[in-house]
Amino acid sequence: MRRNPPPCLTIAYQQLRSTAVFRLKAFARKLRAYLPGLLAHCRYPLHTSVLEGINNKIKVIKRVAYGFRDDEYFFLKIRAAFPGIG
Secondary structure (H helix, E strand, O other): OOOOOOHHHHHHHHHHHHOOOHHHHHHHHHHHHHHHHHHHHHHOOOOHHHHHHHHHHHHHHHHHOOOOOOHHHHHHHHHHHOOOOO
16 A cells, blocks of 8 residues: 655755755755655655564574474564564
8 A cells, every 4th residue: 555755854855846946956856756665664664674683583593493384483482483473
């Protein structure tokens, strides 16, 4: 589901685009390219350090679970390791 940017961000972007200062216009063009990522970070404030920790824990579970024939049990172990996430 794609959401529109907040009104304050839209207004600020329009003001940057309509200014006479060249550097601000250039900043607005660069900001436009990174806008989806910035909005995603505002909605879901998950830093890379948290993701690295999650990935590392999954790798450890995977090493311990080597030889299990049941994939469903493996995914159940992952879900049990992260009770607060989805």
